[in-house]
Each structure stands twice: as structure tokens, then as C-alpha cells.
Amino acid sequence: MTDCDLLHDVWAWYPSGTACCKTIGHLTCTADNQHIRTLTLAEPLFNGGHFPTEIGLLTSLESLQVRYTNFNGSIPTELGKLQKLTMLTFTDSNFSGKLPTELGKLTSLKSLVMTNLGQSFTSVIPTELGQLSNLDTLGLERNMLTGTIPSELGKLNKLTNLSLASNRLSGDIPKEITNIKTLEALYLSNNALSGPIPAGIENWEKIRAIFISDNKLQGPIPSEIGQLTTLERLDLGNNNLSGDVPSSLENLIRLVYKNLAGNKLNSVDLVQQGNQEGAEKMFQIVSKVLFSLGALLLGSFVGFVLYVEGYQHGDGISIRRISTSFNITLFLMSFCVLAMLAIQMAGNAKDANSNNSATSSIQFLLIATTELSYVKYSYARSTHVLEAVLPQVHPYMDKFVLLSPLILYAQVIPPIMYTSGYQANVLNFMDEQAVTALDVAFVLLPIIAGCCIVLIDAVHLVTFTIYIRMNTRMSRGDKVDERFLIISRFGTLASTLCIATILIGALIQIKAQDMFWVRGRPLIGIGMILAVISTLFGMKLSLYWNSQREQKRVNQSYLKAKAIAQGSHAAVKLDMTETQPETADKGWKGIFKSSRAGSVANNSTLA
Numbered sequence: 309m310t311d312c313d314l315l316h317d318v319w320a321w322y323p324s325g326t327a328c329c330k331t332i333g334h335l336t337c338t339a340d341n342q343h344i345r346t347l348t349l350a351e352p353l354f355n356g357g358h359f360p361t362e363i364g365l366l367t368s369l370e371s372l373q374v375r376y377t378n379f380n381g382s383i384p385t386e387l388g389k390l391q392k393l394t395m396l397t398f399t400d401s402n403f404s405g406k407l408p409t410e411l412g413k414l415t416s417l418k419s420l421v422m423t424n425l426g427q428s429f430t431s432v433i434p435t436e437l438g439q440l441s442n443l444d445t446l447g448l449e450r451n452m453l454t455g456t457i458p459s460e461l462g463k464l465n466k467l468t469n470l471s472l473a474s475n476r477l478s479g480d481i482p483k484e485i486t487n488i489k490t491l492e493a494l495y496l497s498n499n500a501l502s503g504p505i506p507a508g509i510e511n512w513e514k515i516r517a518i519f520i521s522d523n524k525l526q527g528p529i530p531s532e533i534g535q536l537t538t539l540e541r542l543d544l545g546n547n548n549l550s551g552d553v554p555s556s557l558e559n560l561i562r563l564v565y566k567n568l569a570g571n572k573l574n575s576v577d578l579v580q581q582g583n584q585e586g587a588e589k590m591f592q593i594v595s596k597v598l599f600s601l602g603a604l605l606l607g608s609f610v611g612f613v614l615y616v617e618g619y620q621h622g623d624g625i626s627i628r629r630i631s632t633s634f635n636i637t638l639f640l641m642s643f644c645v646l647a648m649l650a651i652q653m654a655g656n657a658k659d660a661n662s663n664n665s666a667t668s669s670i671q672f673l674l675i676a677t678t679e680l681s682y683v684k685y686s687y688a689r690s691t692h693v694l695e696a697v698l699p700q701v702h703p704y705m706d707k708f709v710l711l712s713p714l715i716l717y718a719q720v721i722p723p724i725m726y727t728s729g730y731q732a733n734v735l736n737f738m739d740e741q742a743v744t745a746l747d748v749a750f751v752l753l754p755i756i757a758g759c760c761i762v763l764i765d766a767v768h769l770v771t772f773t774i775y776i777r778m779n780t781r782m783s784r785g786d787k788v789d790e791r792f793l794i795i796s797r798f799g800t801l802a803s804t805l806c807i808a809t810i811l812i813g814a815l816i817q818i819k820a821q822d823m824f825w826v827r828g829r830p831l832i833g834i835g836m837i838l839a840v841i842s843t844l845f846g847m848k849l850s851l852y853w854n855s856q857r858e859q860k861r862v863n864q865s866y867l868k869a870k871a872i873a874q875g876s877h878a879a880v881k882l883d884m885t886e887t888q889p890e891t892a893d894k895g896w897k898g899i900f901k902s903s904r905a906g907s908v909a910n911n912s913t914l915a
Contacts, residue, residue: 370395383405435460439463447471448475456480457496474499486508493517505525514538517541520543529549541565606646686802691705718756755814769803771796
């Protein structure tokens with residue numbers, strides 16, 4: 309009887325014999341196709357029901373991963389028979405009962421991950437896990453585990469990652485844990501652990517991360533912590549630690565994140581809490597300053613549109629004159645930036661980079677709307693210049709800008725799905741971090757949107773640069789259109805600022821590790837976007853003033869021609885009662901009708 313036959317007996321849709329080894333993608337088999345080596349059970353193929361005890365008969369199994377299945381009932385003790393198992397992962401299900409003590413028999417196990425197994429999974433940590441002498445990773449976070457941390461875990465002398473965070477564990481942190489010299493990451497946050505930080509932590513020669521925040525730890529921070537020269541992240545916040553902050557912390561030259569706030573430490577104000585609170589106050593001040601500048605910019609823009617562009621003596625404010633596509637897109641950009649600033653001022657460092665909240669969805673929606681408004685505005689301004697300078701590129705840019713809403717708003721989908729509680733399939737089942745398609749989309753789609761903006765701005769920069777150089781090479785009498793020159797100059801600055809905004813944001817995202825930069829990155833981006841909006845508003849004002857100068861020049865030309873015509877002995881008798889040149893349809897007034905009308909029409913199109 310093959311392993312495929314065993315699975316066929318449990319799930320009839322599995323092919324029997326050796327066929328499942330050849331046709332089923334979520335398992336691999338031995339060379340003779342008689343036995344299964346790795347098996348991954350995940351939605352949508354597996355969703356609900358009891359976990360089959362027959363899995364314990366797959367004695368050649370080396371890797372078993374169960375993800376997002378909603379299996380219920382207890383975890384079968386028969387798993388203890390899988391003596392060749394090196395990886396065992398159970399995540400995001402609805403199990404109840406306890407962790408089987410039989411797991412301690414899996415002496416070949418290198419990775420044991422049991423996370424988020426359901427609200428009914430109330431278990432203690434079996435002491436038998438201390439027998440897993442080859443274990444490299446032990447992850448039991450986000451369960452309802454109770455009791456104490458077994459001292460037997462100190463026997464796991466190959467352990468590098470220990471995560472028991474977000475449970476209901478109590479009691480002291482066992483001193484035996486400090487015997488694990490290979491430990492690189494320790495996560496015990498969000499429990500009810502008490503007592504002191506255990507002595508002997510200097511034994512953690514390779515430790516990179518210690519997270520023990522949100523517990524009830526007491527006593528001082530041991531000075532030996534300064535000997536952990538490989539430490540990069542330290543979070544002891546929200547405990548009852550007291551005494552002085554050890555000066556030996558200054559020896560931790562690799563430390564990029566440190567949180568000691570929420571304790572009773574004597575010098576915490578100078579070392580951590582003051583820095584953290586000071587940084588938060590600074591962020592709030594910067595947010596308020598940016599919000600004030602944004603509100604001033606938006607108010608100035610609205611006032612200009614309503615009372616300069618839209619108002620006409622005798623007619624009042626015309627909706628047609630103020631509701632141009634330029635005005636709408638520039639207003640949306642300004643409004644979205646103010647909304648993002650309001651969210652920043654209402655938020656805090658803890659959720660500054662969250663991907664699973666309604667706030668995150670709103671932020672992404674505002675970002676996409678800002679980006680789309682910028683694309684529409686900048687391209688509408690530059691399209692005539694682009695058509696004149698790069699006629700071969702212009703049709704392709706037209707199509708690309710037409711597709712830009714799909715590209716830009718796609719980045720809103722992952723945070724909305726996170727907020728709705730959607731659980732995506734795991735892409736790489738052998739990856740302990742359980743990367744899903746949704747995780748990849750959450751990271752990748754904003755990158756694609758940013759690349760879209762950079763591409764459009766790069767084309768604009770090339771176009772504007774060529775146009776400006778054309779103007780400098782021409783003689784004084786052959787200068788190019790002043791309006792397009794204004795658009796090119798302001799457009800160059802706006803495109804440069806926008807590309808810089810995206811590149812700086814990406815650099816901070818990649819390089820910066822501590823919360824200061826995580827919190828500050830949105831404010832830096834918003835500040836630069838305000839600079840872009842100010843530049844575009846400046847372009848609008850310059851175009852308006854240019855149109856006024858052009859109008860004045862046309863009027864002066866008209867008056868001069870009229871004076872000449874009145875003083876001449878022309879055969880054609882002029883209608884001396886006419887005062888508006890645009891209504892004239894004959895005689896010398898026709899000379900200027902097309903020129904002035906064309907000037908006004910062109911300026912209104914670009915306004």
C-alpha cells in the first residue's frame with residue numbers, strides 16, 4: 309500500500325497508487341513514488357473538518373505544513389510516529405485541546421512552528437519539547453498558551469529562534485534559557501511574565517533581537533546586556549523594570565532599535581523615553597506645520613480659482629470656468645495630502661507601518677488618488693510640448709496615461725483585503741515566514757505604481773529639457789511659445805521633485821530600520837508632495853499672468869491700430885461706435901480678431 313493510497317482513503321479525490329506523486333503539486337515523493345516526503349495542506353483544497361490521524365502513517369514524511377485550513381478538533385498524537393520529520397508547521401486554524409506531548413519524540417525535527425491555532429487551543433508548553441535536540445526554530449506565538457516556560461527548553465543547544473509571544477504565559481523567564489549560546493532571536497512579548505531578567509544573558513553570543521515588551525518583569529536591567537555586541541533590536545518596554553539604565557548599553561554599536569519606555573527606570577527620560585517622546589512631539593509639530601502649509605496652499609488655490617478665474621463682473625462665479633480638469637486634479641491632490649496629514653497626526657509610531665487596518669486602506673486610497681491626479685494634471689499640461697518635441701513617443705504616452713488608473717489603484721486592493729480578513733494562499737510552502745500572494749502584492753503593487761510615476765516624469769524631464777534648450781538656441785526674433793516655456797520650466801522642477809520623493813521614500817524603506825525613520829518617512833514624502841503641488845500651482849499662476857500680459861499686448865495693439873485707422877483716409881468707413889474688437893467682423897478690426905481670439909482660447913486651454 310502506497311502513501312497515495314493512504315491519502316486516497318482520507319480524501320477520495322487523491323489519486324491512488326503512485327499517481328498522486330505525479331499529478332499533485334503540493335507534495336513530493338521518494339524516487340520510487342511509493343512514499344511521500346513533503347506534504348502541504350492549505351486552503352482552498354483543505355478547509356475545515358478534523359485533522360486526519362492517518363497522516364501519522366506517512367512514516368517517510370520529512371516536512372508537514374498545514375496553513376489556513378480551519379481544521380478543528382485536536383492535533384493528533386499520531387504525529388509522534390513521524391520520526392523522519394524535520395519541519396512541522398501548523399498555522400491559522402481552529403484547533404482545540406493541547407499540544408501533544410508525543411511531539412517530543414520527533415528528534416529529527418529542526419523547525420516546529422505552531423501559531424494562531426484558535427481561541428480554543430488552551431495548552432501548556434510540554435516539557436517534552438526539551439528533547440528535540442536538533443531543533444533550530446521553535447515558534448508557538450499567537451496562541452492561548454498558559455502556564456510557565458519550561459526550563460527544559462534550555463537543553464535545546466541548537467536553537468536559534470525562540471518565539472512564544474502573544475500568549476498567556478506567566479511566571480519567571482527560566483534561567484536555563486540563557487544556556488542556549490546559539491540563540492539569535494528571542495520573542496516573549498505580550499504575555500504575563502514576571503520576575504527579573506535572568507542572569508547569564510551574556511551567554512547569548514549571537515543574539516540579534518530581544519523582544520520582551522508588555523509583560524510584568526521586575527528588577528533592574530542587568531549590566532551584562534552591554535556584552536551582547538551582536539544585538540540589533542532591544543524591546544523591554546511596558547514592564548515594571550526599575551533602577552538605572554546601564555551605561556553598558558552604549559557598547560551596543562549595532563543597535564538600531566531600542567525601546568525601554570513604560571518602565572520605572574531612573575534615567576529612562578534621558579536614554580529612551582525622552583528620546584521617544586521628544587521624537588513623537590517633533591513629528592506632531594512637523595505634521596501641524598505641514599498641515600498649516602497645506603491648508604494655506606489649498607485656501608490660496610480655491611480663492612484664486614473662485615475669485616480670479618471664476619468670477620466675472622456681472623455674471624458672478626461661473627461653474628464652467630472653475631470646474632476645469634486642471635482645477636479638479638490640483639484640488640484633489642491638495643485635499644488628499646491634507647487628509648494624509650490628518651491621519652498622521654491622529655496615528656502613532658506603533659501603527660505607522662501597519663498593513664492590516666482600515667487606516668492603512670484609506671492611506672493607500674489617498675496615495676493612489678494623489679498619484680493619479682498628479683499624472684493627469686502634469687500630462688495634460690505637457691501633452692502639447694510632448695507632441696511637438698517627441699511626436700513618436702506621444703501616442704504611446706497617451707495609452708500609458710490612459711491605463712494609469714488601473715496601475716495606481718491596484719495598490720489599494722491588498723490593504724483592503726487585509727482589513728476584510730482575507731487569507732491568501734502561501735506561495736512558498738517551504739518558507740517558514742509563510743509568504744502569501746497577498747504579502748507579495750502588498751509590497752510589489754506600490755513599487756509598480758512608483759515606477760509608473762517615475763517613467764512618466766522621466767519622459768516629461770526629457771521633453772522639457774529639449775524644449776528649453778530649443779529656446780536658448782533660437783534667435784531673439786524666433787523664440788518659442790512663452791506658455792510652453794513656462795510649462796517646461798515649472799514641469800522640470802515638479803518632475804524632479806516627484807522622482808526624488810519616490811526614490812528617497814524607497815531608500816528609507818530599504819535602509820532604515822528604527823521607528824524614527826518608519827514614522828518620519830510619510831512626513832518626508834508628504835512634505836515633498838506639498839512642494840510638488842506648490843510648483844504646479846506656481847505654474848498655474850505664471851500661465852495666468854502670462855495670459856494677462858498677452859491680453860494687454862493685444863489690447864494695446866488693437867488701440868494703436870484703431871488710432872492709425874481713424875487718422876487715415878481709408879475708403880472704408882469704420883464703425884466708430886464699436887468698442888469690443890472680438891465682435892467686429894469686417895474692416896481693420898478683422899485683422900486682430902483671429903489673433904486675439906486665438907490668444908484667449910489658447911490661454912484658457914492652458915489655464
